[in-house]
Amino acid sequence: MKISLIQPGRNNLKYLKWSYDSIRKNQGDHEVEICVADDFSIDGTWDWCQEMMEKDPLFKAIRNEGPTRLGHTILYDTLVNEVATKNVCMIYHADMYLCPGAIDSIEKYLTDKTIVSLTRIEPPLHPDGPEKILIDFGIEPEEFREDDLLEWFTKPVDSEGGYQPKHDNPTEGIFAPWAFYKKDFQEIGGHDPIFAPQSKEDTDIFNRFQLNGIKFIQTWEGCVYHMTCRGSRFADGAKRNPDGDVFMKNRETDEWLKQNQKSTREFLRKWGHYCKHDPLMKPIIPPKYDIGFIVKNVRNIQLIEALEPWCNTIYVDEGNVPTAIKSYIDLEQPNTSFDLNERVKPFDNEKNNEILVTIDCNRFTQQDFQVIQQLPEILKDSGEPAFHGELGNLIVEIFETMTTLENNLIICNEQ
Numbered sequence: 001m002k003i004s005l006i007q008p009g010r011n012n013l014k015y016l017k018w019s020y021d022s023i024r025k026n027q028g029d030h031e032v033e034i035c036v037a038d039d040f041s042i043d044g045t046w047d048w049c050q051e052m053m054e055k056d057p058l059f060k061a062i063r064n065e066g067p068t069r070l071g072h073t074i075l076y077d078t079l080v081n082e083v084a085t086k087n088v089c090m091i092y093h094a095d096m097y098l099c100p101g102a103i104d105s106i107e108k109y110l111t112d113k114t115i116v117s118l119t120r121i122e123p124p125l126h127p128d129g130p131e132k133i134l135i136d137f138g139i140e141p142e143e144f145r146e147d148d149l150l151e152w153f154t155k156p157v158d159s160e161g162g163y164q165p166k167h168d169n170p171t172e173g174i175f176a177p178w179a180f181y182k183k184d185f186q187e188i189g190g191h192d193p194i195f196a197p198q199s200k201e202d203t204d205i206f207n208r209f210q211l212n213g214i215k216f217i218q219t220w221e222g223c224v225y226h227m228t229c230r231g232s233r234f235a236d237g238a239k240r241n242p243d244g245d246v247f248m249k250n251r252e253t254d255e256w257l258k259q260n261q262k263s264t265r266e267f268l269r270k271w272g273h274y275c276k277h278d279p280l281m282k283p284i285i286p287p288k289y290d291i292g293f294i295v296k297n298v299r300n301i302q303l304i305e306a307l308e309p310w311c312n313t314i315y316v317d318e319g320n321v322p323t324a325i326k327s328y329i330d331l332e333q334p335n336t337s338f339d340l341n342e343r344v345k346p347f348d349n350e351k352n353n354e355i356l357v358t359i360d361c362n363r364f365t366q367q368d369f370q371v372i373q374q375l376p377e378i379l380k381d382s383g384e385p386a387f388h389g390e391l392g393n394l395i396v397e398i399f400e401t402m403t404t405l406e407n408n409l410i411i412c413n414e415q
Helices: 013-026 043-055 070-083 102-111 145-152 182-187 203-211 253-269 303-308 323-334 366-372 377-382
Strands: 002-009 031-039 061-064 088-091 096-098 114-124 132-134 177-183 215-226 293-298 313-316 344-346 356-361 388-391 394-398
Touching: 002 013, 002 070, 013 031, 013 096, 013 293, 031 043, 031 070, 043 061, 043 377, 061 070, 070 182, 088 182, 096 356, 102 114, 177 182, 203 215, 203 253, 253 303, 293 303, 303 313, 303 366, 313 323, 323 344, 366 377, 366 394
Parallel strands: 002 031, 002 088, 031 061, 114 132, 114 215, 293 313, 293 356, 313 344
Antiparallel strands: 088 177, 096 215, 114 177, 356 394, 388 394
């Protein structure tokens, strides 16, 4: 099999080296091209990349010269579209050790219109789940117990003390590392740059793959050991307490928290719901409807801030706050790729949405906000044209049609 592994990196050189060694040790007889993007690192990553390109003809690298970080949302696509030369690619992280036989398993299951994910074996940094295996073989390259991992992983499946898949057959789900045909990636336009530099770009593209007819396969025969949390989310990686237990709580950087909030709001504007998936990580995609909010008795812009991402258009009664619309747009427009002048309208503006929800701020409760967060599912289950009624303190009016718009989101179009 010929495959290109796609690896952006920023100041994570020791993990790139560790990952590279595992790929070359365990790739078998496959032709594996490693494509790295150095995102303005200052730890010597680019020097190492230049050295590796001289030594290894199947190692390719590019560099973002900065000073602004591009993030993997952008660099994934640059590597796939401009650097990788193979028809099959795999999104692959620097904190992953390729286990023996992993590429064999991808070759076994990857067919037209499929994406194959390898099973992650992880130290107990995060809660267990039906899609992964928790076992601690180290949380840093310098403490990685490679021989112990290989002895455990290569034991016969039915033997005691070795790797035991949680499922006998492949399951449906998608997460890194995921292998795909380049043509399927390019057909939907790759990752959406509105989520750059990172956060929510993976759920967005997974939704779009599924809507475009891609089948997801998680193979339990092919695995990676995944140290996790070695990107920009955590300032100094995982730690152990004096008892040897791993802890990650409250270690997110301010940069990551701010970007995650921004990307979450962009995801809501685009899809109308939070990221959703089943226990095995297969996307759940509620319908996207054309919803307008009519908001009466606004007393501050905080409620506009809370409500705006959940609809297509919000019509604001500025009686109590004459500058509410301008104040909100001035505050929020720098944080979004959507044109808020097209989304936030005066109360008396013509209303052309197929579904209108009237919200009285004097009566609006947390329970009403919970209804809004579940509104697409509620409308799917019980909504119908020509409906007019109440959901808590919300007045809901559905006109002649309930067009679902999620299929319009399959192809990535820059805002």
